[in-house]
Amino acid sequence: MLQWGLIPSFSADDKLASKIINARSETITLKRSFRQLLVRKRVIIPADGFIEWRTDEEKKKTPLRILMRDERIFSLAGLYDTWENENGEKVSTCTIITTTPNEFVKSIHDRMPVILHPDKELDWLDRDITDQSYLTSLLVPYDANEMKSYQISNMIGNVKNDHAECIAPLL
Known part of the structure; x- marks a missing residue:
């Protein structure tokens, strides 16, 4: 089991985990946190969709669920690492790789x-x-012709909300 939010094995503590949720593809070979992982510790994160927030001219944010047109499961490219805390417990964490949009x-x-x-x-x-x-x-970037999206509720923005209604289409 991997926790989202990469803690590099060389980290002194786990404070970076909340910050390293994504790795930029354009700089992945340059960053110490990712360079060796690209060669040694690649992972696939199965998904049936992902959420992005569109911002309009008035700075209002609207959540959209993006998925494949045929609604199939797809594979996100990721990296993982294992960090050992001060008690000797091993914690395995991961990050998703991002790219420019299609x-x-x-x-x-x-x-x-x-x-x-x-x-x-x-x-x-x-x-x-x-x-x-x-x-x-x-x-x-993945083929834009294979993707679709729909608007979902703002409730997705609160981590306390963990139920199917969060990704239900708004009519």
């Missing part, structure tokens, strides 16, 4: 998670593949 998501937000093409999922998980150039070539 044409569909661009109208909603300026970033999107990397969705791996199904025929590249096994490559992403293959520990024998260590070529950073090849791995970063997989971190591109």
